[in-house]
Amino acid sequence: MSEKQDPFSAPFGTLFGDKMAVATYVDGEYDYPGAAVPLENFSLHPGTHVLHYASECFEGLKAHRQADGSVAIFRLDDSVHRMINSIAKLRMVPPSFEMLRQLIVDATTANASFTPDPPGSLYIRPTFIGTAANIGAAATPSSEAMLYCINSPVGDYFAGGIRPLTLFIETTMPRTTPQFGSVKSGANYVMALGPTLDAKRDHVADQVLFASGDDITETGAANFFLCDSERLITRNLDDSFLHGITRKSIIQIAKDMGLTVEERSIPVAELKAFAEHGELFLSGTAAVIAPVGNVITHGEHIQIGDGQPGPTTLKLREALTDIQTGKAEDVHGWLTPLESA
Numbered sequence: 001m002s003e004k005q006d007p008f009s010a011p012f013g014t015l016f017g018d019k020m021a022v023a024t025y026v027d028g029e030y031d032y033p034g035a036a037v038p039l040e041n042f043s044l045h046p047g048t049h050v051l052h053y054a055s056e057c058f059e060g061l062k063a064h065r066q067a068d069g070s071v072a073i074f075r076l077d078d079s080v081h082r083m084i085n086s087i088a089k090l091r092m093v094p095p096s097f098e099m100l101r102q103l104i105v106d107a108t109t110a111n112a113s114f115t116p117d118p119p120g121s122l123y124i125r126p127t128f129i130g131t132a133a134n135i136g137a138a139a140t141p142s143s144e145a146m147l148y149c150i151n152s153p154v155g156d157y158f159a160g161g162i163r164p165l166t167l168f169i170e171t172t173m174p175r176t177t178p179q180f181g182s183v184k185s186g187a188n189y190v191m192a193l194g195p196t197l198d199a200k201r202d203h204v205a206d207q208v209l210f211a212s213g214d215d216i217t218e219t220g221a222a223n224f225f226l227c228d229s230e231r232l233i234t235r236n237l238d239d240s241f242l243h244g245i246t247r248k249s250i251i252q253i254a255k256d257m258g259l260t261v262e263e264r265s266i267p268v269a270e271l272k273a274f275a276e277h278g279e280l281f282l283s284g285t286a287a288v289i290a291p292v293g294n295v296i297t298h299g300e301h302i303q304i305g306d307g308q309p310g311p312t313t314l315k316l317r318e319a320l321t322d323i324q325t326g327k328a329e330d331v332h333g334w335l336t337p338l339e340s341a
C-alpha cells in the first residue's frame, strides 16, 4: 500500500506496511538477522505443524503518531512478556525478551512512515508459528518455528466509529477452553467465532459477552468493564480470559483519577442493576474503549442509561488516548519512542 492510503476507509487490518522482521527457530536456537526485510509471501510445506495443529500465537499492540510528529509504541514491554508467556503455553521455547522486543521495534521502525495521524494508528502484529513439516506431531510441539512481525495502519475497529455497541450475553458456553483463555492463540478466536456470528444473526448484536455459569469474562476480542462516576469494576484475573494491556492501563488511569477499582467476579444480574445508573464498556488495543448501549440477556433487551456513551467512559477514553498520542504526560513510562520514525 502507499503511505497515503486512508485507513479509515479500509476495513481494519487490511492495509499493510511494506516491511517485516523475521526470526527462525531451528535446532533449538533462534536466529534473527537483526533487520527488517521487504514484506513478502511465505512458502510453507503443506504438512506444516501450524496448519494442522494450530501451533500459533500472536500479539496486538499499537504505535501512535505523537504531537511532535514522532512515533511511539504503547506498552511494548507488556506485550513482549505476554507473548513469551503465550509461546511457553504452546509448550514451545520462547525467544529472549530482548530479541523479541528488538524484532518488534525493527519492523515497526521500518514501517513507521505508514503511521496515520490520530485517531488512526499503526497496529503491530508479532506472530509465532510452528513450522516443522510433521503431520504426526499432534501431541508433540513443533520442532521448528518462525517468529515475525508485520504492521497495519488502522482506523476504527468497530465500523461506525465511537457508537454504543449491543452485546448478547452468552451464559451456556465459555469463549474458549478455560485453561487457555489467557493465551493469545488463533485457536481461541475461531472457537468464539460461531457463537458471535450466531448472535449477530439471531439477535442483531455487535459482540458476545461470554458469561458461562453466570460469570462474566470478556467478549471475543475485548475485556469488559462496568463504571459510574465513583467506581470501576472488572473481572479479576485468572486463566479463563485474556489479560488485556488496555485493561491494565484503564485500571491505573482510573486510580489516578480517584475512582475506586474493584477486580472481582461479576454476575449477570449486576448488569441489570447497573443499567439504571451506570455505564458499560469494552477495552482492547483494537477496540480502545468502546461504549456499550444495550445488552440482550435471556431474551430481554436492556438499555444502559440513555443508550449513549457515558461520561466516565468518555473521560477514561480521552485520558488513555491522550497518553498514547503524547497529548498528556506519560507519567507511567508506557511509551517507547522509535528512532527516525
Ligand SMILES: Cc1ncc(COP(=O)(O)O)c(C=O)c1O
Residues within 6 Å of the ligand: 060, 218, 219, 220, 221, 222, 223, 242, 243, 244, 245, 246, 247, 283, 284, 285, 286, 287
Ligand atoms: C480476547 C481478547 N480479550 C481482550 C483483549 C484486549 O487486550 P489488549 O488490551 O491487550 O489489547 C483482546 C485483544 O485486543 C482480545 O483479543
